[in-house]
Amino acid sequence: MLDENKMPLIQVEDMKKYYPVKGGIITHTTGHVKAVDGVSFSIMRGETLGLVGESGCGKSTIGRQLVGLETPTEGRIYYDGCDLAAIRKNKKEMERIRTKLQMVFQDPYSSLNPRKHIYEILAQPMLYHHISTKDTVEQDMIKILDMVGLSRTVLGRYPYEFSGGQRQRIGIAKALSLNPEFIVCDEPVSALDVSIQAQILNLLKDLQKELELTLLFVGHGLGAVNYVSDKIAVMYLGKIVEYGEAKEIFNRPKHPYTRALLEAVPVPDPKEKMRGRKLLQGEVGSSINPPEGCRFHPRCPYAVKQCRTETPALCEVTEAEIHMAACPIVLSDTEVASHG
Numbered sequence: 001m002l003d004e005n006k007m008p009l010i011q012v013e014d015m016k017k018y019y020p021v022k023g024g025i026i027t028h029t030t031g032h033v034k035a036v037d038g039v040s041f042s043i044m045r046g047e048t049l050g051l052v053g054e055s056g057c058g059k060s061t062i063g064r065q066l067v068g069l070e071t072p073t074e075g076r077i078y079y080d081g082c083d084l085a086a087i088r089k090n091k092k093e094m095e096r097i098r099t100k101l102q103m104v105f106q107d108p109y110s111s112l113n114p115r116k117h118i119y120e121i122l123a124q125p126m127l128y129h130h131i132s133t134k135d136t137v138e139q140d141m142i143k144i145l146d147m148v149g150l151s152r153t154v155l156g157r158y159p160y161e162f163s164g165g166q167r168q169r170i171g172i173a174k175a176l177s178l179n180p181e182f183i184v185c186d187e188p189v190s191a192l193d194v195s196i197q198a199q200i201l202n203l204l205k206d207l208q209k210e211l212e213l214t215l216l217f218v219g220h221g222l223g224a225v226n227y228v229s230d231k232i233a234v235m236y237l238g239k240i241v242e243y244g245e246a247k248e249i250f251n252r253p254k255h256p257y258t259r260a261l262l263e264a265v266p267v268p269d270p271k272e273k274m275r276g277r278k279l280l281q282g283e284v285g286s287s288i289n290p291p292e293g294c295r296f297h298p299r300c301p302y303a304v305k306q307c308r309t310e311t312p313a314l315c316e317v318t319e320a321e322i323h324m325a326a327c328p329i330v331l332s333d334t335e336v337a338s339h340g
Contacts, residue, residue: 131179
């Protein structure tokens with residue numbers, strides 16, 4: 001008998017999401033933005049997967065598809081072994097499952113209805129989905145607010161009356177209010193003051209352990225992603241280029257793009273911040289007409305002819321339990337140094 005704790009809660013197989021580009025006097029499709037182009041991964045129960053990359057690489061698009069806000073162009077998404085595409089045909093079953101898949105958005109202000117006070121924002125979904133009754137809903141909301149570090153006095157106030165950090169705590173409370181199993185955290189700290197970011201990261205980490213949640217944490221910087229994640233997937237132009245245990249990715253990156261992301265992490269000492277660093281040159285390629293072969297090769301300092309013609313697949317690159325990279329010439333530390 002299989003242990004359900006060893007089975008993935010979320011499994012993605014060859015996900016693609018293309019958006020049509022319209023043009024012409026008589027509007028017609030002239031091309032497609034390949035936001036996500038053949039992505040596969042899995043997230044185990046109680047695990048946090050960090051998804052990191054530059055703006056426009058497809059991170060948020062993946063998150064929106066996992067919670068049902070968008071539908072993949074191709075590929076499959078499985079929740080607890082069930083194909084979400086098949087479940088969508090059953091309205092009642094899909095309504096039940098959607099409460100289990102929630103999202104914390106990047107902008108805590110625009111994700112909250114400014115016309116409603118916090119009581120309505122939290123209570124209405126809980127009552128609609130029968131999470132609470134009219135008799136218990138207020139006590140249930142107070143319990144959730146306490147989990148995120150807020151008092152019951154916030155219930156009668158409107159979103160504009162709170163700071164960014166407080167609004168994000170309310171956004172987290174909103175996601176928790178439907179008893180989810182899986183939460184997508186879409187860059188939940190990027191719109192906050194630096195002093196508040198650590199508080200929200202610690203809160204998410206504590207809630208994940210306390211409630212045994214499964215998370216997808218989307219972010220720009222490897223530092224924050226590494227802090228909250230068990231595994232990390234690095235994306236570039238719609239594809240995953242490196243995947244593995246968080247400590248392994250952070251301490252022993254193999255793909256040149258992952259190395260570049262680490263080089264871009266700010267260093268407090270101004271005398272040290274540029275010493276020995278090789279920052280990326282050039283701009284991110286177009287998602288409409290991505291480069292042939294490896295999509296990173298126009299910016300890669302180690303690219304060879306093979307990189308321009310062959311699309312690399314993710315393959316094991318170290319003796320670690322899980323560490324994969326999509327690079328035809330997976331470079332060791334000494335090889336990278338010799339290229340310098």
